[in-house]
Amino acid sequence: MGIDGYNWGTTQTKEKDGWESQWKSFDDIFKNAHAELATIAPGKPIIIFETASVMQGGNKNKWIRDALATTWEWGLRGIVWFQVKKKLDWRINSYNDIGYIDIMRNNNFRSHDWIRSLTR
DSSP states (O other): OEEEEEEOTTOOOHHHHSSOOOOOOHHHHHHHHHHHHHHHSTTSOOEEEEEEEOSTTSOHHHHHHHHHHHHHHHTOOEEEEOOOEESEEOOTTGGGOOHHHHHHHHTTOOTTHHHHHHTO
C-alpha cells in the first residue's frame, strides 16, 4: 500500500499558479491517507511511494527530521524521495544543502533496508 504527497511550501500563488500553497508538515500531508490505508488494509505494509519538500516557507531539514520521526512512529516501511529539479528544486540536497546527511546518520537510517524487510 502506498501514498504520495509533497510539501509545496510557499511556492504557489493564485495569480501565477491558480492556487496558493502553504508550508505543510509530513503529518499534515499524509495523516488522513495513512489512517485510511491502515483501516482498509490492516497489517499491510505502507510505503510513501513519493515525497519531497521545497525550502521556501519553512525549515526543510526540520521537515525531513520530522518526516523520519513520523515514519518510525507510524511503522511505515519506507519513503522514496522525489530527487528531481523540475519546475521546483525537490532534491533532498537542493541549493547544495547537505544538512540531511546528519539527519539520516542520527536516525540510523540506511537506504534499502525497507526493501530487504519486504522480501523476508
